[in-house]
Amino acid sequence: MPVPPTHVLxxxxxxxxxxxxxxxIRRNVIIILMSIELIMNxxxxxxxxxxxxxxxxxxxVFGVFTIAVAAGEVAVGLxxxxxxxxxRATVYVDEVQIMKG
Amino acid sequence: xxxLLWLIPLLPFMGFALNGLLGARVLPRRAVGLIACGxxxxxxxxxxxAVLSLxxxxxxxxxxxxxxxxxxxxxxxxTWMPLGEGADGRSIGVDWAYVLDPLSAVMLMxxxxxxxxxxxxxxxxxxxxxxxxxxRFFSYLxxxxxxxxxxxxxxxxxxxxxxxxxxxxxxxxxxxxxxDRMFDEKTGMSCADAGRKAFIVNRIGDMGFLLGMLLLFxxxxxxxxxxxxxxxxxxGPMVCTVAGLLLxxxxxxxxxxxxxxxxxxxxxxxxxxxxxxxHAATMVTAGVYVLCRMAPMYVLAPxxxxxxxxxxxxTALLAASMGLAQTDIKKVLAYSTVxxxxxxxxxxxxxxxxxAIFHLLTxxxxxxxxxxxxxxxxxxxxxxxDITKMGGLRSRLPWTHLTFLVATLxxxxxxxxxxxxxxxxxxxxxxxxxPAFWVVGVAGAFMTAFYMTRLYILTFRGMERFGEEARHHxxxxxxxxxxxxxxxxxxxxxxxxxxxxxxxxxxxxxVFEHWLAPVLPAAAAHETSGYxxxxxxxxxxxxIGLMALSVGVALAGxxxxxxxxxxRPELPERVxxxxxxxxxxxxxxxxxxxxxxxxxxxxxYGLCRASAWLDRWVVDGAVNGAGYLTLGSSYTSRxxxxxxxxxxxxxxxxxxxxxxxxxRVVQSGLVRSYATVMVLGIFILVSVYLLTMG
Numbered sequence: 001m002p003v004p005p006t007h008v009l010x011x012x013x014x015x016x017x018x019x020x021x022x023x024x025i026r027r028n029v030i031i032i033l034m035s036i037e038l039i040m041n042x043x044x045x046x047x048x049x050x051x052x053x054x055x056x057x058x059x060x061v062f063g064v065f066t067i068a069v070a071a072g073e074v075a076v077g078l079x080x081x082x083x084x085x086x087x088r089a090t091v092y093v094d095e096v097q098i099m100k101g
Numbered sequence: 102x103x104x105l106l107w108l109i110p111l112l113p114f115m116g117f118a119l120n121g122l123l124g125a126r127v128l129p130r131r132a133v134g135l136i137a138c139g140x141x142x143x144x145x146x147x148x149x150x151a152v153l154s155l156x157x158x159x160x161x162x163x164x165x166x167x168x169x170x171x172x173x174x175x176x177x178x179x180t181w182m183p184l185g186e187g188a189d190g191r192s193i194g195v196d197w198a199y200v201l202d203p204l205s206a207v208m209l210m211x212x213x214x215x216x217x218x219x220x221x222x223x224x225x226x227x228x229x230x231x232x233x234x235x236x237r238f239f240s241y242l243x244x245x246x247x248x249x250x251x252x253x254x255x256x257x258x259x260x261x262x263x264x265x266x267x268x269x270x271x272x273x274x275x276x277x278x279x280x281d282r283m284f285d286e287k288t289g290m291s292c293a294d295a296g297r298k299a300f301i302v303n304r305i306g307d308m309g310f311l312l313g314m315l316l317l318f319x320x321x322x323x324x325x326x327x328x329x330x331x332x333x334x335x336x337g338p339m340v341c342t343v344a345g346l347l348l349x350x351x352x353x354x355x356x357x358x359x360x361x362x363x364x365x366x367x368x369x370x371x372x373x374x375x376x377x378x379x380h381a382a383t384m385v386t387a388g389v390y391v392l393c394r395m396a397p398m399y400v401l402a403p404x405x406x407x408x409x410x411x412x413x414x415x416t417a418l419l420a421a422s423m424g425l426a427q428t429d430i431k432k433v434l435a436y437s438t439v440x441x442x443x444x445x446x447x448x449x450x451x452x453x454x455x456x457a458i459f460h461l462l463t464x465x466x467x468x469x470x471x472x473x474x475x476x477x478x479x480x481x482x483x484x485x486x487d488i489t490k491m492g493g494l495r496s497r498l499p500w501t502h503l504t505f506l507v508a509t510l511x512x513x514x515x516x517x518x519x520x521x522x523x524x525x526x527x528x529x530x531x532x533x534x535x536p537a538f539w540v541v542g543v544a545g546a547f548m549t550a551f552y553m554t555r556l557y558i559l560t561f562r563g564m565e566r567f568g569e570e571a572r573h574h575x576x577x578x579x580x581x582x583x584x585x586x587x588x589x590x591x592x593x594x595x596x597x598x599x600x601x602x603x604x605x606x607x608x609x610x611x612v613f614e615h616w617l618a619p620v621l622p623a624a625a626a627h628e629t630s631g632y633x634x635x636x637x638x639x640x641x642x643x644x645i646g647l648m649a650l651s652v653g654v655a656l657a658g659x660x661x662x663x664x665x666x667x668x669r670p671e672l673p674e675r676v677x678x679x680x681x682x683x684x685x686x687x688x689x690x691x692x693x694x695x696x697x698x699x700x701x702x703x704x705x706y707g708l709c710r711a712s713a714w715l716d717r718w719v720v721d722g723a724v725n726g727a728g729y730l731t732l733g734s735s736y737t738s739r740x741x742x743x744x745x746x747x748x749x750x751x752x753x754x755x756x757x758x759x760x761x762x763x764x765r766v767v768q769s770g771l772v773r774s775y776a777t778v779m780v781l782g783i784f785i786l787v788s789v790y791l792l793t794m795g
Contacts, residue, residue: 024777097770 124236267363306354550658
């Protein structure tokens, strides 16, 4: 018995909410990155769910693309975090506010 | 030698430059004296050569304008003041030109000859001065010689005027030579004051000279003396009289005539050689010289000549009487000089120009000698000038005594010494003009003989009245001083022989008059009038009679002096006590200085104070008012600038700053707050979209 898309969308919505709240309330930059992954994967779930519903494989291909892009994004993001830590000896985003006006 | 005419004034100027620039520091003392005397000696030699060749003039000479009839040589050096062309196409201008004629020749010999002797004398007299003062003295003295020679040789009135002012300047500088010393304790006059007095009184005369010169220029269009004289006949007697009187005002200042004589007695503040050179022999005779230079014009102005004669006679008499009671050896001589200058001016006034120049010549000899003798006495007595503190110097200063005696007899008019011939010629010519002049002149001659005898006896005879200290230092002067004395004594003795009048020289003509004849008009216009003609007609015996009479008067004066001061020394005080009022009047020189002080100086000082008040309160007030006005408007302007203009600018800035402060809060630098805003924004946009689309 196939899972109806509505359920998938609800899971996706929960996942997105958890990711968004994580981005907004956590100070640790690594956890923020992890939360962004959650948001992206919530989007992937949506793509796959609609792909199955509409019998169109483009959605699933798009999901694979997104995972590849996310991998690249994490690589760059972690490099930035590493550089930040080396220079400022911290991973808390609140302590990095040199752009303050 | 004629072509070296330009060198005559230049040589002393070179001496002035050398001594003035290098004398005080570089040149040794001997060199200073040598340069000063040497330049004047060279000048004398050149003058002598030029004057000798005046007797046999060449037909032509390069650069010289020769007038054989007038025996006049003019050397034009360059055009000094080119003034363009006149209405008739002739070029107007003033040349720097020198003229040598028999008149300037006489002056030239007097100035350079006597000047040289006095320079030599000064080497000894000023020997005790420190070197800077010594060099300063000789540079001034040389400057004076140059200026005097410019005056004498000047062919045009401006050139003469340059010399005229130049000698005035030197006179001022040399009177004030001891500028840090007191001259007259009684009136508190310093030597510098005396110099100033001389300068200022002379300025009054100079003004007259200048006005006369400009008057003549405006009417004749030329400044050249000969040019003016050539046109004098066309000017008319009125112009000649006015111009003559104006020039005479100048002569009054320079030659110390009433009413401008007051500076000369105070000029004695200068060193004694200066008194001898400037204030006896040369400069003060410049006025007489200029009068004689302009003689052809004066002949056309009988009115002016009458004024000249009266002033001269009055000066001769009054100055002689002022000399009677003076106790300062130099002041006696100063009043004597004023008096003798009065004789010269009287001679000019009666038209006896050559007699004036003749007296100028002999006076230069014996008056220079008297001053130098007085200087020798002062030098020997370490600066004492009061004749009441002298006496008995006859044996102590034999050379000074002997030469002084010669000069005393010469000025008193004892034949055959120089003064006799010149003074008698003046007296005779005065008698021909009017006997009143003769009476005044003879009275003056009597007083001259008296005060000179008094001076001689008080100085050289009788008891020694100076202190032990002075006796200790007493010494006859060095040869550099006694040699000029002897030379001048010889000249004073024989100098008059060049002008022995025809009436007693057994028919030989009067050499001096003959020499000057080409320049000076022999007879003034009035000699053709009735009275003078008869007087001239009966000349021979009358002239000899008057001559004998004047010699008798001179002898009487000497005898009276001898009686009062040698025989009965107690008498003068009793005479003074007996005629106390008269004595005080004469002793105080008729209070002329005091009267001038009250009548001229006091109103003048008042005017000065009023001007000063006006200057301080009105002129300065206006200036300060303008200043305060500017200051006030500046303050207003500053307020406007600071509060309005700057206020607007600052307001703009502050506004920007205020808005920026409000907006800056948004730029927190906190990544999470940016994210929150972004999420909220998306939420709102999505909500709006859904609500409007729904």
